[in-house]
Amino acid sequence: MASGLLSLLITHRNHWGCFYTRLPRVYERNFLNGIATMSQNTLVLIGRILISVIFITSGFSKLTNIGGTAGYFGSVGLPLPLVTAWIVALLELLGGLAILVGFQTRIAALLLALFSVASALVAHFDFGDQMQSIQFMKNLAIAGGLLILTASGSGTLAVERAKA
Known part of the structure; x- marks a missing residue:
């Protein structure tokens, strides 16, 4: 042998x-x-867990300090900062949870990818500041991963794939 x-x-x-x-x-x-x-479905599940964590924690953080979030949004010139803060917080939290459990994964991933690019352009477009440059590239990398998830779907280990 x-x-x-x-x-x-x-x-x-x-x-x-x-x-x-x-x-x-x-x-x-x-x-x-x-x-x-x-292990493709297992890898997709692990990827969904890892990418959802940043949105769940960020959305929860915004919701628990909605006034501070609205104040920051107002300082960067976003319209209707309180309304925008609520929309962003709910998008992050609910979108992250949807990706985590695999519910409407393609839609949630696409929305969060668009949000990630938009937030990179609005909040992190200062290439003179190295930290903002890193945050900008991080958002684009996250958007790339979310677009791959949009194209591939949730895999079989997901709520949307469960048999009734």
Whole structure:
């Protein structure tokens, strides 16, 4: 058995002259494809959990200090700061919860992706400030992940996939 496994290994010499051993590429691809296929729905669930946390906590934080949120929104020039604060807080909290449990995931992900881009442009468009630049890029990265979720859907481990 061990000799059969060892016969699969290929010994190579790299450009420095050192020898190393690895599986043939066909086995590497099959191994990675097997992991991706076997656990795709689990990976989507983990991704939904991780991306939803920032929106749930941010939305909850805004709701528990709606006056402070409205004050900040007014300071950056957003119209109707109190109404805007309520809309943003509810969008973040409810959208994050929807993604977490997998309910209307594509719609929630698209709305939060648009929100992430809009908030990057409105609140983090100061490239002279390194922290704002990082926040801007973070929002764009989150929007990218949400757009992938919009395209792929919630996976099978979701409320919207549960059989009645």
